[in-house]
Amino acid sequence: MARITFCATPLSSLIIAQPLISSVLMPDAQSPAPEANHAWQELCALDDVPPGAGLYVPHEDWDLAVLRSSDDAVFVLHNRCPHAGGSLSSGWMKDGCVVCPWHTWAFDLTTGACPEAPQFKVQTFPARVCAGRVEAQLIRPNTANRAD
Ligand code: FES
Numbered sequence: 001m002a003r004i005t006f007c008a009t010p011l012s013s014l015i016i017a018q019p020l021i022s023s024v025l026m027p028d029a030q031s032p033a034p035e036a037n038h039a040w041q042e043l044c045a046l047d048d049v050p051p052g053a054g055l056y057v058p059h060e061d062w063d064l065a066v067l068r069s070s071d072d073a074v075f076v077l078h079n080r081c082p083h084a085g086g087s088l089s090s091g092w093m094k095d096g097c098v099v100c101p102w103h104t105w106a107f108d109l110t111t112g113a114c115p116e117a118p119q120f121k122v123q124t125f126p127a128r129v130c131a132g133r134v135e136a137q138l139i140r141p142n143t144a145n146r147a148d
């Protein structure tokens with residue numbers, strides 16, 4: 001299921017929003033409990049990300065890749081490739097995936113799954129553009145195992 005999200009600003013200032021991951025939209029009994037960090041966090045200006053390219057965005061303790069498609073859809077993923085640590089922000093987009101520049105593994109821009117090997121997955125985040133700024137909800141997948 002995909003859904004478009006918008007922030008509370010005039011429509012003229014909105015560009016496009018990334019489809020949300022269904023598990024975020026429809027939490028069930030197995031989903032982690034909601035956290036305080038579900039707030040939208042500003043990452044960069046949309047103009048900082050050229051159409052069809054990515055931008056590395058270190059944000060607090062996150063290493064993020066912000067990717068902008070040629071039709072201005074925006075996606076936010078963890079920057080490190082789960083194969084060997086390539087920078088996904090330096091990759092390219094093809095067929096709804098970001099392709100890692102090191103060994104060309106592809107990861108779905110919305111689910112983070114590798115179509116060729118679904119057991120390999122990169123974390124994705126709900127993203128939107130609000131008043132020309134890229135924002136994301138930086139949700140930790142399993143806070144019970146983290147030592148923050
Ligand atoms: S490091 Fe990304 S494909 Fe190898």
